[in-house]
Amino acid sequence: MNQILNLLAEDASLSIHQLAVMTGKSEEEVKKEKEMLEEAGIIKGYRAVIDWDKTEKEDVTALIEIRVSPKAHLGFDEIARQIASFEEVESVFLMSGSFDLCATVVGKSLKEVAFFVSGKLGVMDSVLSCATHFILKKYKDSGISFGDEPEDERGRE
Amino acid sequence: MNAAANEGFMDYQKLLNQTVQEIKPSGIRKYFDLAHQMKDVISLGVGEPDFATPWEIRQAGIDSLKERKTWYTANRGLEKLCCAISKYYMERFGLCYAPNAEIMVTVGGSEALDLAIRALISPGDEVIIPQPSFVCYEPITRLCGGVPVIIETKAEDSFKLRAKDLAAAITEKTKLLVLPFPANPTGAVMRKEDLEEIAEVLREKEIMILSDEIYCELTYGSPHVSIAQLEGMQEKTILVGGFSKSFAMTGWRLGYALAPEAVLKQMLKIHQFAIMSSPTTSQYAAIKAMSDYEGYIAPMREEYDRRRRLIVEGFNRLGLTCFQPEGAFYIFPSIKKTGLTSEEFCQKLLQEERLALVPGTAFGDCGEGYVRVSYAYSLKHITQALERLEKFMKQFD
Structure with missing residues (x-):
């Protein structure tokens, strides 16, 4: 699977820089790949999920x-x-x-x-x-839960 | 009469074991306690996965309860689980361990570490411990009357244990080498060639190795290699693993030890008297985990890897340089350019930007000048933390 797609599907607000760092590619490569995905109609758009x-x-x-x-x-x-x-x-x-x-x-x-x-x-x-x-x-939309974020209960080790 | 009223008669200091009283509490704790008292604190301090245990594994635990499996298991652990662990080590590392003689299931990897040290160490025995490392090896050694011999690993060596340092630390009293890789807190790994050098030093010696491989599934460069895989080393190795880190099962408290039968037999005896058997529900869940280990672990490993790249780049960009960590879920950046001690740095960062990290000194004196940063956090959380750190670092420009 395309890494860039996976990452953007989770969070479309990731910057070119962040995508590049996380995938180990250059910013130029990521930019090109993203544009290609857009032109090919694979990425259809970017919208915020709003409650x-x-x-x-x-x-x-x-x-x-x-x-x-x-x-x-x-x-x-x-x-x-x-x-x-x-x-x-x-x-x-x-x-x-x-x-x-x-x-x-x-x-x-x-x-x-x-x-x-x-x-x-x-x-x-x-x-x-x-x-x-x-x-x-709405309880959940686009994979995002609409309830209160659960508290991080870790750190009591 | 209640306990408080009685206190006047009791000289607890005199009653309590001297060694226990001398042991300092874990240095990780302090910052969590501080952070919990403040509002809006973001932490990159925690040493456990943020993922919940994969649902099917949880379901297997629930199913076992519905099926009334609420009794003790065999001391060693469920036969089916021992067999699953044996199969995993064969498939993954080509290592052969007999389920009914060389494997036991423990209450977390921690119990296995405790058992191994207790089974081996008599007063006066020396235990070689590379640091910075997890906090438990030294106190357990002391509780047995053993003598911890610390080897300080260095950033310029990527915090690997070097053969020459090991050779220099060995004496006639050396009984055990603790080999904690992939390492908490540094993220360092020992590749096959690094282990070969260590094995070379140990080959002719009667020294056991306690290989703490709890993070063995979380490596990002190349797959983990166990020292037990090297020629002649399995008979010298007590291998400790567990479900906590790889399957995000910390709260289930389940780990295991693999060791030569003669050693395991003694460890099992201590376990029998101190613990009886590991949690039954957890053992059933763990059988499920082992049934498709790669399927459960791979998605989490990929996610950690992305975070790792993001956080390493973030710290390096701010001048808090760290070497490329290849395992676990920690980075161990240097804070020396700030001129602060690790403790001062963490305190100031917590007070000024409400970001909680753990000072490197919690993992040994040689952790001075470093901090431990965990990336067992969501991308959003990491990004926010990096923003706070950037603001904090402006004063050192």
Whole structure:
């Protein structure tokens, strides 16, 4: 596995210098490799993982199970891309199991998300049904725990 | 009448063993106690992994409890565990130890060290101890009436034990050489060629080696070599290992000793009377650990290696130079350019920047001018600590 990828997957804020030191490569090499990963579309972006509940922002997120009916010229991929193109949609996955696609949608209020589902998503020709689940509390996201950091209890040796 | 009221009659100093009273408490402790009293302290002081024991290993411990395995085990340890340890040494080092005669499971590597020294040392016997090194060898030797003979290893030798120093330290009374590599606190390792020189000195001598290899899985340059692997050395070696450092299992208290049957038999006797058997739950967990040792250790070793590179570069950049440590999870940088003693440096750093390190002198007088820095901490934590250190070092520019 690519070391740079592993490190960035854990902490995207690592500097070129830190990456170089940790992998034993030169800064020039790391810079080049990182750019290559970006250009190849392997690294898709860099975002902070934020616990919005600790801020003023009152966004709501919903997880929506979607059943669709693919057609000859409109397969799962095309439908998923159409759904992904709505700016309210944060992520879209193709699923196995009792529904086909799963999307997470962010809105300012329950109402806004509900209107998005009934007004934009649910009315799409290829969408058979939607089941909307609102996320009430986040415990862990992107591998980062949202609880209080456990105290380091070592040092009593 | 309570104990306090009784105290007037009791002359404890007279009652207590003189040797025990003369032993100083570990110098590592002091800084932890200080640090615990202050707020917002960041420490790079701790000598144990920050990882939790891999989940499957913990699960194996839990399963054993559910299965009502709550009794003593055999004195020597579970047969299955002794066999697993035997298999590990064969696969990893090509060393052959009989599970039912040359292996015993102990309460941490620490107990194994204690047993080995107690089994060998009579009053007046000399024990050669390279320093800076882990804190227990000297006091245990003294408790047995033995005489510690200290060899000071040096930064310019990458803190390796040199054959000429060993040869010079040997007398007719020498009974035991402690060989603690990969080393706490320096991170030094002995490569095969370094060990060959040591073996050459010992080959014709009746001296046992206590090889403390608790960090044997945590090497970053080349795989660990045990002195027992060298021609004619296994019969002279008591090899001590354990689960604490390699599998992040410090709290489980489980280690082991491998030694020639005649030696192990005596160690087992002390263990039998002093301990009975090592913790049963831990032994079941350890069987699981051994079932896929590389699978559990490799990810942690890789993570330590990254941190090691980051922290070595960080200290060197600030002028606190250290040689490239190749084992354990410590670096041992020189603080001589500050003009402070190790104690002063640590005290000042703790007071001014709330960063806790351990003075090199906790590991022997020759640790003066150095500090021990542990990188058993998250990258984020290490980065923060380096920032505090950078601020602190400005005054010495």
